[in-house]
Amino acid sequence: MKKSLVLFTLIFFIPAIILSFSVWSDFSKMYDPDATGNGVSDVKQVLYSNDGTKVLTVMDDSSDDDMLVHIYNGEGTAYDGVARLDSDMFRQTVIAYQQGKTIIAVKDLQDHILAYQFNPDSTYSNIINKPIVESGFLTSSAISWRGQILLASADASNSDGSTPPAIAMIRGGQYVYASLDQLASLQNKRVTGLTTVSTTFDTAGAMVPMYEATLADTTTAYISGVLTDKGTPLVYYKPNSDKASFDLEDEAEQYFQKQLGRSGRSAVVISGDYPKQPYLQSANGQSQKLLNLPKPLYQANEFLLNEDEVLITGSTAKNPDEGRTGAYVYNEVTGQSSDVSALVRNLSLEDITNGQMQFYKEANSPAVYYSYTGKSGGWMNIQTGQSKQLSNVDAKAWQLNGHSGATDSHTPTLRGFWDYVRQGGPLVINWIIWLFVPFLTLALPFVIIKIASSTHKRRLKRGIVYDATIMRMKETGTRINEQPLVQFTVEFQHEGRLRTLDVNKVVSYLNAPSVGDVVMISYDPKRDKAIFVTENDQVPGMNAGNREAEPQIIRQATLQRIERQGMIRRADVLILHVEAEGQVHRIPVVQAPGFTYEPYTPVLLVRIGDVVRLYRYGSSVNNHDEQDQITLDASLVSFERMNIRADNRELMLMNVSIHAGDRNVSRVNSLFVPDQTVSVMRNGMRIPVSVNRHEFARELRLLKGKQGSVKVQRVIYNGTTGERPLASIIAERDGQQYRIEQSIEPLYGVQPGDELWVSYDEDTREAVIVQYASM
DSSP states (O other): OHHHHHHHHHHHHHHHHHHHHHHHHHHHHHHOOSSSSSSOEEEEEEETTTTTTTEEEEEEEETTOOOEEEEEEESSSSEEEEEEEEETTTTEEEEETTTTTEEEEEETTEEEEEEEEEEEOOOOEEEHHHOOOOOSGGGGTTTEEEEEEEEEEGGGGGGGTOOOOEEEEEEEEEEEEEEOOOOGGGOOOOEEEEEHHHHHHSSOOOOOOOEEEETSOOOOEEEEOOOOOOOOOOOEOTTTOOOHHHHHHHHHHHHHHHHHTTTOEEEEEEEEEOOOOEEOOOTTOOEEEEESSSOOOOOEEEEOOSSEEEEEEEESSSSTTTTTTEEEEEEEETOOOOOOOOGTTTTHHHHHHSSEEEEETTOOEEEEEETTTTEEEEEEEEETOOOOEEEEEHHHHHOOOTTTOOOOOOOOOHHHHHHOOOHOOOOHHHHHHHHHHHHHHHHHHHHHHHHHHHHHHHHHHHSSEEEEEEEEEEEEEEETTTTTEEEEEHHHHHHHHEEEEEEEEEEOOOOOOOOEEEEEEEEETTTTEEEETTTSSOOOOOHHHHHHSEEEEEEEEEEEEEEEEEEEEEEEEEEEEEEEEEEEEEEEEEEEEEEEEEETTTTEEEEEEEEEEEEEEGGGGGTOOOGGGGEEEEEEEEEEEEEEEEETTTEEEEEEEEETEEEEEEEEEEEEEEHHHHOOOOTTTTEEEEEEEHHHHHHHHHHTTTEEEEHHHHHHHHETTEEEEEEEEEEEEETTEEEEEEEEEETTOTTTOEEEEEETOOOOOOEEEEOTOOO
């Protein structure tokens, strides 16, 4: 039997090996990036997005007029799919970044302009819901101006009214459309043509772009390219004026600026001969002064980013051959500048001025992007200084490598080979058939075992781990590998209710459990099924429960920077950037109302396994004595997920019962819990709790006293213990003042005017918080 199986396998393997060499040879020829017919077009544009975490590569579809946008993560190591954009034969694009999303405008074969909005989750959709028509080039009607896309549609060939004259804009991720039919300000005269007033679109310092509208009676009007907040166009129409056209343009521009609230603003202009430099031009255009940048730039150029900011590039030396390329983002409203030279460090002045370069930045966003058509794309975060650049050639290599992101070479890769195989073809199909039969014969037993193991792991991952008690057990009559399949009836608590389930398991007579034994199960509430969990199962956090790593105190740490993540209830969610031992640790915390973390403050950290937490902060660092900390056994009574995440940790609000001799003390505590621990948390589980022996002793003593409400008069903070602020609180009850000295839960916080429920001692005038105001 074995000889027959070996002979059968060899018969199929010999032609499979020959075909394998043929397939690889054909793939290698296809993979040559310079070869024609390799199925991959050149990348036209590289667009970073989503704060540098995404890359969009724009290329032509070789099979038709469409354009393809391949979506990768920022490193090219993960592929999120491809978007197919309708396009005409010219395959032009107009780009904008709005509301954290990338917008790519194109024109289809029916002359309709489309605008595809790409979201951070890699989904995309066309946001134009009323047609804008352009019979010529896309860029004749769609223009990117200060972060907005301005659109216009009016042509004498459409005088029959089939396509009404209109202007539109994409601003803040929204498409706004305005028809130019029957405008009262035009005395209801029909618009027959629109042309851009180029000086208002292209000239640095222009505040409002304008269109010159030709009317049916041959008179001329001016229409603002930017719509009002109500979505209406501004019109300047003086049909009987004897002024020259450029004077009317100036009047129209001043009128539009006033109506849109943009009068009186200075603007950056590039002036002078060699070497050209940036100047700040007064609102009336009558005076200029050299722009005050941290370092001067020569042979300067300007790019309009958004309504407030411009990007200025140039050489750091008067002679470009002696300097390097520098760049600043300048805010025309605040006068503040930010150095973004790292973004252009690989670009020359010739690159920047050749007409194929465009920069993008949203207002109030630290992200700056550039796209150099046919060459490269880049991104920089102004706040952190992080920057990335990607050449179009390397972006094409991602595609050739089957989206693997291997930019170091253009040699064949296994990922690229898999992409080639998925395309099929007679040679590939023939090779797969000859390879599949012997492989299936040899690998089938191993595949079955692997599938069973994977199924078991998925069931463990879906379930919630509980302790259960065996109530009954009986043999099913089935035997596997001479061992019986036993049906166990187990009892456990789920969401406060007692549950009973039957669980089948193959057991050994030598190591069989008994009725009354406590076992661990993984319960899937959606399917209402459970499986046993053994010591060999890799359930995250399970095997580390009783062997937690010894805490390690990290000293001589300093809080360097604070990153605000948002608010929850009355508190702020922060990430503390703490420097210690030459390394910066990111520590997510909740900042209680009235308490403030300050940069350059001393900190103690504690490392428990791979997790680093805050141990002490501020003045409490100097008062720290490790002998004062004791670890007590506690039970997790309940917990609430707060829907706040930071650095693979989730904020949990836990109600724990601390065991102190014959007494139990309830305490509420918020904590950012690692994901692997969240997955195994369950009510009733035992956890260790670290407390200050003096504070806990005072708490035990005061909890024996009377209880009642007090009103907070004053709160003073003195650093933290762990992530809980140490508070000294003065509160009043029945005309008497009480002092509360304890660490408080930051998620609730304590502020003057709050009413707290406390346990107090009338003789010593001490109290301890039992319940917070917002609980």
